Amino acid sequence: xxxxxxxxxxxxxxxxxxxxxxxxxxxxxxxxxxxxxxxxxxxxxxxxxxxxxxxxxxxxxxxxxxxxxxxxxxxxxxxxxxxxxxxxxxxxxxxxxxxxxxxxxxxxxxxxxxxxxxxxxxxxxxxxxxxxxxxxxxxxxxxxxxxxxxxxxxxxxxxxxxxxxxxxxxxxxxxxxxxxxxxxx
Numbered sequence: 001x002x003x004x005x006x007x008x009x010x011x012x013x014x015x016x017x018x019x020x021x022x023x024x025x026x027x028x029x030x031x032x033x034x035x036x037x038x039x040x041x042x043x044x045x046x047x048x049x050x051x052x053x054x055x056x057x058x059x060x061x062x063x064x065x066x067x068x069x070x071x072x073x074x075x076x077x078x079x080x081x082x083x084x085x086x087x088x089x090x091x092x093x094x095x096x097x098x099x100x101x102x103x104x105x106x107x108x109x110x111x112x113x114x115x116x117x118x119x120x121x122x123x124x125x126x127x128x129x130x131x132x133x134x135x136x137x138x139x140x141x142x143x144x145x146x147x148x149x150x151x152x153x154x155x156x157x158x159x160x161x162x163x164x165x166x167x168x169x170x171x172x173x174x175x176x177x178x179x180x181x182x183x184x185x
Contacts, residue, residue: 033147101149106151
């Protein structure tokens with residue numbers, strides 16, 4: 001990475017991780033960033049899509065499963081190994097670390113990639129609520145910087161990976177689901 005981008009990334013990380021820190025966010029963002037805290041929401045969402053969403057809901061649920069599997073593999077198995085960027089909590093001094101650092105690589109963020117991929121798929125099939133899907137994706141992505149485990153460029157990279165992968169899965173879903181009503185819900 002060119003030095004100027006790294007310098008800006010570190011400065012922005014320090015601002016988001018330390019300068020704007022406060023007691024309220026110190027409680028909220030570690031909760032938001034933990035995937036386990038979202039499990040009930042995921043179970044409810046998939047249950048509703050499969051049992052109440054009709055053909056469109058089933059296509060959405062299958063697309064979500066496909067996009068998470070594809071995004072996670074692409075991001076965690078290929079891109080992180082290729083870029084091999086060390087997490088800020090392992091590379092920098094004075095990081096406000098609010099969760100365990102983890103031993104994995106930093107770029108791109110898998111949390112951001114998966115959440116933006118899911119938001120892209122959900123926004124295609126249920127446009128009316130896209131601000132909620134992307135709002136959640138942004139909150140989770142931001143939480144990764146705030147808690148000290150990702151740089152801002154890790155988040156941006158993950159968001160791009162997620163949106164591109166989500167768009168590809170939506171395109172494939174359109175090919176296989178041509179007769180499914182795609183009206184706004």
